[in-house]
Amino acid sequence: MAAVGSRAGLDTISMCTEGQDGLVYMQGCGQGEGVGVQKKLNAGTEWSADGNLLSFPRSSGVDLPYRSPESVEMDEIMAAMVLTSLSCSPVVQSPPQRDLLPGDMECCGGELSDSGSSGYWSWDHGNVSPAPSPSVTEMDRSLGQLTDEGLHMELDQAACEEPEARRCKSMSRGAYRCLWPGCGKVLTSRVGMKRHIRILHLGGGSEQSRREEDFYYTEVSSEDEETAPPSPAPSFSSGTWTSCSSTQSQSTPGPQDAPVQSSTLSQSAPSSVWQIHTxxxxxxxxxxxxxxxxxxxxxxxxxxxxxxxxxxxxxxxxxxxxxxxxxxxxxxxxxxxxxxxxxxxxxxxxxxxxxxxxxxxxxxxxxxxxxxxxxxxxxxxxxxxxxxx
DNA sequence: GCTGCCGGGGA
DNA sequence: TCCCCGGCAGC
Structure with a gap:
């Protein structure tokens, strides 16, 4: 939006400039008389008789302080995010606002804001690979679907300026499945999953809950996410979870478990039975x-x-x-x-x-x-x- | 008392 | 391990 590119914070516009796009940018004339008003010769701009600006439909940020185009886009995204968060989950009112602070995003991206001062997730930076960042349209779509995912997308977009942030973006390609009993939610961002677990399952953002986040989600590949139903993936956390859960007791043993058990029985049971029998x-x-x-x-x-x-x-x-x-x-x-x-x-x-x-x-x-x-x-x-x- | 044999001990 | 025997219990 070229129309937003003016320094709207100024009370007066002393001069007019012509942008590179051929549009004449109007700078505020203030109340001074005798000051010539130049019109921006572009559709959608209306001017009053005295030259004051009556409406400016093409611009939604006339009165906004000066910001870069990226920041404005982020503001829109954040606004949508906040609205989405408020409409979807009343529990997430406070944390998203905290995470949406521009300072957090511009600092180190979502990862740092999520890890906070604890630094428990510092290992995330070691397992990354370059990957293209999602476009704005993709982000908008994501905003309408998953709040957490959108947050991560937004954070990735904000952190695209730094090399380390690119690694954070690459992590968004992986899928993360919530292992909380009865949940099984799949998110494409680790941050979003952590937030999801912390807020929805662990019930807050305490230090203890942050530490436990990693135990309640597992990373799954995109192929698995598309096809596989919510089930523990072969990772450390999932293995632990599987071992602690009652999966084996309540369901039929898998193809890999059955031979193990049978072999175990075939080796141990006869001796035990023999002993008992004896x-x-x-x-x-x-x-x-x-x-x-x-x-x-x-x-x-x-x-x-x-x-x-x-x-x-x-x-x-x-x-x-x-x-x-x-x-x-x-x-x-x-x-x-x-x-x-x-x-x-x-x-x-x-x-x-x-x-x-x-x-x-x-x-x-x-x-x-x-x-x-x-x-x-x-x-x-x-x-x-x-x-x- | 006879018989079967368990338990112990010596070589 | 082999051999013997004291002793107990059933008949």
């Missing part, structure tokens, strides 16, 4: 012995040895006839006896004394006279292995 068998040793196979020392003696898997293979019931015992004697050789003997000391857990079985033992079969023919257990006064019950 313990249960061990504890159930007595009733099984009493009710199912009374007088069977083998079953109980082998249980604590840990070879539970093989136990069912051993016949729980054996014929108590001597012939079967002889067959068992033929089938079983010395190693079997030694194995049983090695496990026999563990029978101390089954401290109960079984009732006397009906099966004949080596003593009865061979007699004391033929003690050398007894099985080792019988000779040692142990449970007979040749004719177990």
């Amino acid at each position: 313990e249960h068998l061990y504890q159930a040793c007595a009733p099984i012995q009493v009710t199912v196979s009374p007088g069977s020392p083998t079953f109980c003696s082998w249980t604590p040895s840990g070879d539970v898997q093989q136990k069912p293979q051993i016949p729980a019931f054996r014929s108590r006839s001597v012939s079967v015992g002889e067959q068992w004697l033929q089938r079983n050789s010395a190693p079997t006896r030694s194995q049983t003997m090695s496990a026999s000391p563990s029978r101390g857990h089954c401290s109960f004394r079984k009732g006397r079985g009906e099966a004949k033992k080596c003593r009865k079969v061979y007699g004391v006279e033929r003690r050398d023919q007894w099985c080792t257990a019988c000779r040692w006064k142990k449970a007979c292995q040749r004719f177990p019950d």
Whole structure:
């Protein structure tokens, strides 16, 4: 707007100038008489009979103090921002006004104004890359959509004069998703996201809330933002959040989690189950012995040895006839006896004394006279292995 | 008392 | 590990 380029702060216009655009710029003539009034020969300008300016439709800042065109544009943007902020969220009345101070913007851009004196977000400057800044039209569109985003755009535009500010602009290309439960809002600016979290979720601009802002948003790529629904992104904060949340408990495990869990179970569960099973068998040793196979020392003696898997293979019931015992004697050789003997000391857990079985033992079969023919257990006064019950 | 066998101990 | 035996409990 070329018409705004005059120094409206002056009470009088002493001269007229002609701009480079061919327009004649009117400088205030004041109340002095005899002063010639020159008209600006441009459409939309009306002059009164005495030469005073009656209206100046093309200019909205006639009475504004001198400002650069950039500042005027920023004023408009800020005004729109304030109005938008007030209309959208009554909570953000105070902070946006604070952040909209020209001094903040012209100093270091939005990043510095947001970080304030704490400097917690200083690391943001290290992860940037050059990127084009949004145009004014884009900013205007953004203003109508997202207040926070518009703020950031505005701040970026204000900081475009400095190299460091360009880095701030480049960060606006990334998207930031709010991880606050039930929110999932996605903003294109880190500052806006921080402000969003601080104001809407953390409930204020305290120092503590500023520190916690970073934990409630995550950076997502533009592709992810377009396609992916609100979900934690693979970042540190998101990982922490995911781990703390009940996502795994309430939803089906993902493709990556399922194998991990299954593998974990496949490795740990069998041992645990085996241990429990062993313990249960061990504890159930007595009733099984009493009710199912009374007088069977083998079953109980082998249980604590840990070879539970093989136990069912051993016949729980054996014929108590001597012939079967002889067959068992033929089938079983010395190693079997030694194995049983090695496990026999563990029978101390089954401290109960079984009732006397009906099966004949080596003593009865061979007699004391033929003690050398007894099985080792019988000779040692142990449970007979040749004719177990 | 006989028998089966657990628990302990010695070599 | 092998061997023996005291002792307990069931019959």
